[in-house]
Amino acid sequence: MKTFNYHSAKDVKEASKLASSNSAFLAGGMTTIPSMKLGLASYKDIIDIKRIKKLSGIKVSGKTVTIGATTKHSEVASSKDIKKAIPSLTALAEGIGDPQVRNRGTIGGSIANNDPAADYPAACIALDATIHTNNRSIDAEKFFRGMFETCLKSTEIIESIEFSIPQKSSYQKLPNPASRYAIVGVYVAQHKTGINVGVTGAKSSVYNEKDLVAALTKNFSSSAIDNVKISSSGMNSDIHASAEYRANMVKAFAKKAVDAC
Amino acid sequence: MKNIALEVNGKKVTKEISDHTTLSGLLRDILNLTGTHIGCDTSQCGACVVHVDGKSIKSCTALAADLDGSKVTTIEGLASNGKLHPMQEAFKKMHGLQCGFCTPGMVMSAVDLLKNKKNPSDQEIRDWLEGNICRCTGYHNIVAAVKEAASKM
Numbered sequence: 001m002k003t004f005n006y007h008s009a010k011d012v013k014e015a016s017k018l019a020s021s022n023s024a025f026l027a028g029g030m031t032t033i034p035s036m037k038l039g040l041a042s043y044k045d046i047i048d049i050k051r052i053k054k055l056s057g058i059k060v061s062g063k064t065v066t067i068g069a070t071t072k073h074s075e076v077a078s079s080k081d082i083k084k085a086i087p088s089l090t091a092l093a094e095g096i097g098d099p100q101v102r103n104r105g106t107i108g109g110s111i112a113n114n115d116p117a118a119d120y121p122a123a124c125i126a127l128d129a130t131i132h133t134n135n136r137s138i139d140a141e142k143f144f145r146g147m148f149e150t151c152l153k154s155t156e157i158i159e160s161i162e163f164s165i166p167q168k169s170s171y172q173k174l175p176n177p178a179s180r181y182a183i184v185g186v187y188v189a190q191h192k193t194g195i196n197v198g199v200t201g202a203k204s205s206v207y208n209e210k211d212l213v214a215a216l217t218k219n220f221s222s223s224a225i226d227n228v229k230i231s232s233s234g235m236n237s238d239i240h241a242s243a244e245y246r247a248n249m250v251k252a253f254a255k256k257a258v259d260a261c
Numbered sequence: 262m263k264n265i266a267l268e269v270n271g272k273k274v275t276k277e278i279s280d281h282t283t284l285s286g287l288l289r290d291i292l293n294l295t296g297t298h299i300g301c302d303t304s305q306c307g308a309c310v311v312h313v314d315g316k317s318i319k320s321c322t323a324l325a326a327d328l329d330g331s332k333v334t335t336i337e338g339l340a341s342n343g344k345l346h347p348m349q350e351a352f353k354k355m356h357g358l359q360c361g362f363c364t365p366g367m368v369m370s371a372v373d374l375l376k377n378k379k380n381p382s383d384q385e386i387r388d389w390l391e392g393n394i395c396r397c398t399g400y401h402n403i404v405a406a407v408k409e410a411a412s413k414m
Contacts, residue, residue: 098392
């Protein structure tokens, strides 16, 4: 790993001030550190935000669940409050990586990284999340831009993620047996205001599968999905699964999710 | 360079380290605690699992600089007064190791499991050890060893 200057920021203001186009914020480091070791990324400055107290924590109100950016996957997985409000979200956190990754990895890191196969981005889309940063609030649909790309600026820090509590929801994924990343993951959520189907792993970035949304809006049942045609165009194709297979899995796992709602 | 002070296996340690030193590097290269193994070095194999402030983590993917003030327990810190930890005894008794490379990580991970779950089922043990890879594929006896330890602890 190439060397860098390590800073531990006291507060968000200091962290943002230290940031530049040649720096990265460090929370759990579950992607940042291996990426630097593999030579996929290098930075002049690493700005650790783990010790900023206000970035961590869980708040459940009547309509929303708000999770601080540096809250660990294990904390979300074991939160009784979240389990009561959105059980599919604790289940998602429980299925990320392995216990040691869950003990370090954070929700803010997962979202900022926007890995095309990460789980949390699907939750953001399905649960109408608002991503609060140090200078604005962003709708999930606008936040995720493309493969490993978000609309965050280099000095911008995610402070918390606010999820809407749905009437019912379920996240189902076909995990890669080695990494537990989603080959395909489908998060179905029914809100009073409408239905979302967040799909991860299938394309270069998470998306709301509009054809499934339309079918489920007419009839919220897994049989309503049978006649929906999911095109494989634009889907990822790799050693683990072809584009056609992924397209089929989007449908299969959407049905599974609706049945589990 | 950064100055850090932490506790490793009950002993206070103060060191000057490079900013990019990992916890596994600090343990092995600076403190000569080579019981913590480095396999993949990118947090998939689990050979480097240690406990930080009571929780199991992969030490290859933690910066030493960020652990200032922490309490670290490695495989060397499990035995007390020359007596093996019940998990180590169980691995020995049930032949829970073949080449032994993954063993320190397996043991540290399994100890953390039993802290949270006293009598885990086979499935719960297998799920928990998801992040520990044994390339001798000796999983069957590893699960048996964890069950044996659970019955003794």
